[in-house]
Amino acid sequence: MPTLTIDNQPVTVAEGTTIIQAAERLGLVIPHFCYHEALGAAGSCRLCAVRIEKGPLKGIQMACMIPAQDGMVVTTLDPEAVEFRAHVAEWAMTDHPHDCPVCDEGGECQLQEMTIAAGHGTRRFRGLKRTYPNQDLGPFIVQEMNRCIQCYRCVRTYRDYCGGTDYGTFGSRNRVAYGRVTAGRLASPFSGNIIDLCPTGVLTDKTFRFKCRSWDLQEAPSVCPHCSLGCNTLPGARYRELLRVKARVNRAVNGFFICDRGRFGHGYQNHPQRLREPHVDGESVSWNDALAAVHERISQTTEHHGHGTVAFLGSRRATLEANLLLGQWAAATGCTRTVYECHPEFDRIARTVAARLGDQRRSPGDIQRSDFILLIGAEPLAEAPVLALAIRQAKRNGARIVILDPRPPQLPCAFEHLPLTPEQLQLALEQLATKKFKGWTRDESTTLRNLGKDLTAAQNPVIIGAGALLGAAGIERLFDLVDASSPAARPCGVLVPLAGPNSYAAGLLSNGGPDFDDLLDAILNGMVKTLVCLETDPFEDYPQHGRAQSALAQLESLIVLDALPTQTTRHADIVLPTTVPVESDGCYINHEGRLQAFAKVLDPGLSVAVTGGGDHPPRIFEQSAPGNLPRPAWAILAEILKLPTETAALRQQLARTDNRFAALTQIHRAAEGEIVTAIGIPPRPQDDDGAVESSVPGSLQLWPIDTFGGADIFSTYSVHLDPLRDEPYILLADEDAKQRGLTDGAGAVLTSELGHLKVRVRCTATIPAGIAFLPHLLRGATAGFVPGGGALSCTLKSVEGEA
Amino acid sequence: MELLPENQQEFFRSKAAAIAHPRELVIDALRAVQSHHGWVPDEGVTLVAALLGILPIEVEEVATFYDKIFRRPVGKRVIHVCDSICCWTREGEAIFTYLQEKLGIAPGETTTDGVFTLLPTCCLGACGDAPAMMIGLTTYGPLTPQRIDEILAQVRAEVSA
Amino acid sequence: MSPRMSEYPQVLFKNRVPGETVLIDGYRTTGGYTALEKAFKELDPATIRDQVKRANLRGRGGAGFPTGIKWSFFPADQPGEKYLVCNCDEMEPGTYKDRELLKADPHQLIEGVIIAAFALQTPVAYIFIRYAFEDCAANLDRAVAEAAAAGYLGKNILGSGFDCEIHVHRSAGRYILGEETALLNGLEGKRPNPRSKPPFPAVRGLFGQPTTVNNVETLANVPHIINHGAEWFKGLARTLEGAGTKLFGLSGHLERTACFELPVGILLREVVEEVGGGVRGGRTFKACLPGGASTPYLTAAQLDTPLDFEPLEAVGSRFGTAGVTVFDDTTCMVAATLNLIRFFARESCGWCTPCRDGLPVVAWLLDKIEAGKATFDDIDMLKDQFRNISGRSFCALAEGAMGPVAGLLNHFEQELADHVIKGRCPLKKK
């Protein structure tokens, strides 16, 4: 741990810390362009010059390139260094178009800040500027190459950090440019990060372009609602519209990065179909009337049918506060059937995770430091995209990545892959734990045996698995394997991406209670007559749509709180419109039990773009904003329960009532969130139906799976992501396709118990024969195929054959 | 026009397969495409990437760095005129002007008959023979207007033969 | 030829016949490959390295780093992949000695490379050769084939158990590839930006493995050192500290602009007046670049400087590549410097700001001064650009670009001022 002096202040830092980082520890920002904490040093911009007065290398040096050494004396204020930094800024600006007034980076431009910090103010160079043509980089990112200062951060972000393969550096001398070989959409699902990492206005957010100056934005720290990782974000809004999302730094979770789903999936907030008014029996009513109606239906139900005939369904995307209040409300009505997840398999998984995770929990930040990552039945790019980015960093740090999965893996880095069928995955989980290998070919068992050994030998192994293919039974086996691979000296880590941003809370809150299958049984048996749904869509999310529909049809009353129209709100008797996450405060607990708060960015309301019909704000005076009726679900519930409807007071109350969530009172101040250490109750044992029934000859085992663009309801309401959503396709083995006379790209009709579906065929050599995958797109053509409900049997015929 | 004859493609494919770092062949492969096709079009970049099993972006990043890889169409022969210091001391500027007048084109342009493209270049390593130029891969110097007339006539004859 | 050429011992050029290339048979008749035989049969790698060190051979690629010391850092005795790379990028204006050597006698380099590879225990050697030297590349291909056929290359050379293969790598332009780490990136097929040092190539070089990079002329000297010994080699120089002969490429306003092998330490005056035949057309010597485009000018006052590393540094310049470019009294030094800066700006790799964006500013200033449109503020700005670019770039390219600017500011300040005062170039005929 060297101690050095910078500008007369001593600082002790870890071995390998560079001068620029050591200075940062002292709160001294040495001007820099190319250095970035996540990307490291390149030494190319030369802006970070300081003088080293004592040390092995004396004189003017680049602070980003020189590791701190004991006894070093550094000054940032040395006249030569100051003069040099001003020159670097002057040089960097020689070709700059000086178009700040029309630049989208204005107000948050590191080039501006650093130019000022470096002391360059007056342009002396009056020669010709070089100019570039711009390249069309697709729907998300605009390029304005003339503003470039060649810090190489974009390529280092896109290629090195994110693993993209279609963006690079061209040319030489003062004609260096960045782009794709040919114009087109950047293919990496992490492309948007180059917007955040570019210190100038070269790469800006196309969806945000010319909508607003950055200083006019309403911004507040937030948490991404699009998966269970809980990446930290900074959404920005203006004129009652969420205009953009940027990554916010959380070194334990997402570092400086988010995925494009989190960044461009924000169109839901201003979606024209947002539920804006309370409805009772299809009629729009006031809040008072709506809440009175709720009260009336619930008391009627209990009066007519007795206590316990009202049931409550919480959810993975409602806040912790709302889910907790739902539980209190349920208890108050004497309900014994409160369920927090309408997908029974995902419910079991969340409970298992909440019960078994403990100290073996791993965040993406931890994953980067792992030396051995074993993925079993996990597809991070779809289920938790930033996890894929963390795995890539581990790989870059030298980790070994092994994937057991029937699908061709999509990771943005190199890996070893063993394509096993879903049944074989279960077997592998079991036998890796017991270390007795049976039922494999000789090669397979050697591979697995070695894998087991390497898992034990690794310093910091992590096992990652997800529910869509493994199911709840598989996740339990996964935890058994984790335990078996955890000698006391060195626990094996585990990471299980869950179904939604607050699934972990749902798993914890279930308290060993019934699941949605039980609830549907109760409805079908007439024991439940009224159901209250909190921001959940059991019509769509429960894997057997038919069973959900027939049960829910028997209800006397269906009361739904939600922000977006769903099948469930369409069937509801009472609809209470809620806000979306950016419109309220709230908390989520991510996949590893990390409780994180997000703050309200903007009030709900129809955006000015809508009310003004494209014109400037309407000129009619109104007391309140149109469309502002949606309220945070927790506020509605708090009012029903006569509790405080103000965040801080409510959180105090909730923390008192349930001390597992004591952190709630402090959480708005915690920079990296707080781990909830309470242990959940595991799901009741279940007959293992892991095996899929053998089916008609010629049929395929069809597994619905998640994809990057179709997995969560919020992003399916975002038009920005449309370019990422494929038309329905089925993924199968080359030989299966061949048998059916199908080729890659051909049209086909898929027939299963869910009917017929037109799909495009994609085939590959890596999938084991006999199984096929169908990407699920919520609200799309494949909506009925819910992942996590096991496999279906299907047949596939070429469209030509049909005709 | 064909980018690269099949036997050469096969040469690169098998060499790439045989060595540990196929990327080291990228300049060789780009130069092969260029010498066969005259210049390297987008398809040439993709072809090189495919032959070596590397990404097109990796090829393009390299191709655009070097000034002797042509990513735009050029004439049948590229004339590189040295504009560095030794040629400059020995009337290199006048020689460059003479070439422009003689060919009727400015630097960077191609003669209407498509035979010559005129480009400036840094020192050709022919400082003792200044002023110098390189046509294709052959260096000529010391140049005088008369020498230039002879050389151009001779190269034109070669090209049309 | 200079009347005194017979006084200069010819080592590297002893076989040179203008317009001809010596092939293996010719090379052997004058003692070619005897050094290799001796090295493989009588010497061990450490002894060879030691001899080169004692000979005080300094790198001929421009930086002049003592080759023996460079080799002593190399983990020759460690097992594993290791490389020797020969740098024949030779793109610095005024430098054409490696070309002359390879045109005349390519086997010298091949023999030197094989001995060096043996000394460093690198089974693979690359010769990196610039685009414009296709004639030399063809010579090398041929020489490599001949050497292999003669059993000097390949497996188990002369029964020593040592294997060696040589690859000739052709480049596609760009001066920066002469910088050794940029060259390694270029060889790997990556963008040829320089790498940051440390780690040095001896630790992490080509493909991440220990690598030594040496210039053509440096390696070509090795067989002669092995044959004749370190003392002999040192004795070739005219200075006490110096060693060996040097290939001098003469250019510019001299009567004879050709490449000559001359003793290290020969006086600049002798080179200009005797070897070069004096300034062309009987004009007066004004200045010269003593060692390529990146070395500060010398003026007539310094004509009696011995051309060797230390004496040239003592007068504020560098030996560089010993490409001597002479300017007569009609030359405008502002215009000459502008030409040089344009070269460096154009050949910048574009990695670091002082070079990529600073050199164009310097070119703009010089252009303005030369056009007679500048003020004294511009001269001050030229000085502050010089002060801030020197020593601050990522690699030595921009540093080298400041060489002539240093010369201009040190020796020709009045000429700069005259441009401003007269509002035109004082040397241009009206």
Ligand SMILES: Cc1cc2nc3c(=O)[nH]c(=O)nc-3n(C[C@H](O)[C@H](O)[C@H](O)COP(=O)(O)O)c2cc1C
């Ligand atoms: C911009 C630049 C260009 C260079 N060009 C060459 C060159 O063309 N040939 C060469 O041998 N060395 C060149 N060098 C020096 C090399 O980096 C390196 O020092 C040299 O090849 C080492 O060989 P030596 O020790 O035998 O001289 C160049 C250096 C720089 C910074």
Ligand code: SF4
């Ligand atoms: S000084 Fe900088 S820009 Fe110039 S060649 Fe070296 S690294 Fe490249």
Ligand code: FES
């Ligand atoms: S931040 Fe150090 S050189 Fe760019």
